[in-house]
Amino acid sequence: MSEKILNCSLIFSDVIELEGSLTKNKINLKGEQGNFDGSIKLTDSTERLIVNLINKSDFKINLSLNIDVGPNCFLEIRDESNYDNGSEFKIESKLNKDSIFELFRLNKFNPESVNSFNHKIDLSGNCEFRDFNFSNGSQEMNSKTIISLKEKNASYIGSGAVISNSTNAKNELIINHLSKSAKSDCSFKTVSRGKSNITFSGMVFVDKDCSDTESTQISKGLVMDEEARINLIPMLDINNDDVVCAHGAASGKPDENILFYLKSRGISKEDAEKIYIEGFLGEFVDKISNDEMQKKAFNYITSIS
Amino acid sequence: MNKVSKDNFQQDKYKYGFVTDIESDKIPKGLNEDVIRLISKKKEEPQWMLDWRLKAYERLQHMEPPKWVKAKFDDIDFQDIYYYASPKDFKDKPKSLDEVDPKLLETYEKLGIPLKEQKVLAGVAVDAVFDSVSVATTFKDKLDEIGVIFCPISEAIRKHPDLVKKYLGTVIPVTDHYYATLNSAVFSDGSFVYIPKGVKCPMELSTYFRINASETGQFERTLIVADEGSYVSYLEGCTAPMRDENQLHAANVELVALDNAEIKYSTVQNWYPGDENGVGGIYNFVTKRGLCKGVNSKISWTQVETGSAITWKYPSCILRGDNSTGEFYSVAITNNYQQADTGTKMIHLGKNTKSRIISKGISAGKSSNTYRGLVSFNKRAKNAKNYTQCDSLLVGGKCSAHTIPLTENGSNDSSIEHEATTSKISDEQLFYVMQRGLDAEAAQGLIVNGFCKEVLQKLPMEFAVEAQKLVNISLEGSVG
């Protein structure tokens, strides 16, 4: 697969601008005043396309995007923008045979803003969707991802983290196993501070005849303050016996023993908590196979812990 | 060798499916004020009880049956049910067993619950409920001596009105939901237990519910109050004849544990599950809730659910007292077209409250098995802890397992832990055990019993063996 890397940027400003030149692959996006729609279509499997999303607009960003990743193609989207006036993304993706889509979102939202992210993605045979999403800030944050593993050996690996001070956040993840021999692995972590109310609802659905299914789902939350809340709903809907599915959920306060250990080494309470949270979130940064993005994710965590 | 195929469960022989040939006295079909007045009159209830029922009925007029259960069934025609049935000429509860119709004694004998003094199960006091009435209670004198009240609730309403008034409806409000409200309006019989301060009840208390009459619903009501520092272990068993109609069983069970008291409530539910084509069987829509009212109190639910066409229940604990503990241990086996949607709610209100949930679901045939649970930590529930483990085992490719656990953590000084797995019986395990000479069926029974072990061993000893056998019977014919 793709040896050559092509880096380009999509800049949201008064209009939408594309920096970098594409060969066979196509990006068609139109709009103004924060309202953009269009498509990204990959047909060239000889290069790996990296698309950076950059926000320079004063408007709330409403993005409606269709993504089609052709056979053997590799698409990576990186979004490290801060949407000061909020955002509303609607993405529909289709991965064709043997393709890969990596989506990184490392956002620090304006605490006053309202953001939503809606992603529906269908995977064909041997496709991989890797989804890593960290968010901080926002007054309201709604995220919903529906992944359909439609053919053999389709796989999904993803992790999400919400770190907030006073956010109403709802994260919904639905993974549909619609073919045999598909795999999914999802982890969600959250640190709920202040008056945050964070909900994670994860559903793993395994259809009839989907034998050789493997699925794991982990959700963990830290309730840091008096008024903070975390609701975890890890659901399984299994309609076949040839499956190995496991899910785990845990929420609570940080482990006092660990905090005490750190403090006994002379570290202040604040720093001890910071280290604790870094470790807590860092656990699944390991799942990011892309070195550059793994580093960025670590930096991101350090900056917000 | 043929590869071990896990096909449909064959219809296991439901050995409790017989009908007792006894004439029954029924109140006309239908749900209306007159029916409620008649039930109250039959039970010779005081006015306050009738008023309570009518209030519930009034509320019911403004309610709809809930629909969110993960089960498919046709709407129930609540006007097409007999709400009260008793053996004919059964006016008051017989004073002694000599007065009980021998056919009834024979029925319980056949169910493995002998009521005659010389044969009673040692260490277990039994209240036998037949359709809408209690027919006998054993070991009454012995319990009287230590002040333990164990009697039909209809008797308690007459003899211990203050206790009943004080606690009835305090855990499950009359207005809770449709079926609970329906029960409050039309409940017939069930057991009442009161354990006085400081008394550790020396024997298991047990109620055996039997539906016999056709087209009849059973609406039992059970209330157990454990006063300060007391302890009781209570067990209910249930069976019904094989019929091709669906019969409704909508019970309310309320438990109250005061300071330092402990209630252990076990259920072995084996209502008729319907036949292999999903015809007939009991709709088991039950509301069970315990209130840990006092400090250091503890309520523990253990259930083995193998019967019923549809099981829809969530034995729950409200942990109000500081340091109180709630436990839920469940095995639910579904087979053929059975549907189960069961689990628990643990509502943590007090400080240092703890709860533990162990649920084992086994689905076979074309059945559907759902674990649904809620663990909720109130802001005040400092240092609260919960541990949940729910495992599902699937036998055959046509059944389904669903897990819907909801955790709400609003306490920053607490921990909720939830683990769940779904798997099938491994071929390696089956092969290993078969290599030692056990046939496929016995091998599967052994492994499934192991899977359920953690829950089965929570049952009172007298019933654990019985429950183990029940698990095996449910598995008979499931491998070919």
Add this chain to the structure above:
Amino acid sequence: MLEIKKLNVSVEDKHILKDLSLNIGKGEIHAIMGPNGSGKSTIAHTLAGNPNYLVQSGQIEFHNKNLLELDPSDRSLLGLFLAFQYPIELPGVTNATYLKQIVNVHRKKEGLDPIDAGEFLKLLREKSKRLDIPMDMHSRFVNTGFSGGEKKKNEVLQMDLLNPSLVIMDETDSGLDVDALKSTSEAVNQLRSSDRSFIIITHYLRLLEYIEPDFVHVFQDGAIVESGDKSLASRIDQEGYAG
């Protein structure tokens, strides 16, 4: 008593055993030695009837019966015992309960009543002692959390309890320290009799120093490449399989 003729077996579409033929007489001890991956364990699992091992062609006769037509449980009741290389864990199933149940199915086959609880305990105590198995192991779940040595001893214990006429030991020596190897071999030696045959599958010579075989077969790439007496084992040990 056991006759294997031109046996071809595949696992997951891979052809493992190739035209294997072997005769085992009453009371004989046969050792099968071979490098890792040569298909030694495939013989064991095929004889015991593991459904993942597909017999493509060939015959196996055991006590004059066509073994290939029988379920694993019927093969066991006929007297075939496989000591697993990796004994399977059965969480939740108490070892004592399990042992009693397997003893009783074999008794039933003999037309005997289930064993009395007291009598079973006595039997279990006696047999466990011989293997240095502490009685509290029997209140744990079958093989669950057992050390490698405990698992292997539990296999030999089951062999002892079931009285088989043919014992297949699949790398029973692997994972055993010297002491455990010694006590396990001693127990096996006590089980030797003129009615009982053994197939001992091993990678190393050391087990055969304790349990002396009548025949040694060298197994390579799914077939027996050389057969001989005990001296063959020592030669292999010195020269390696390639020679």
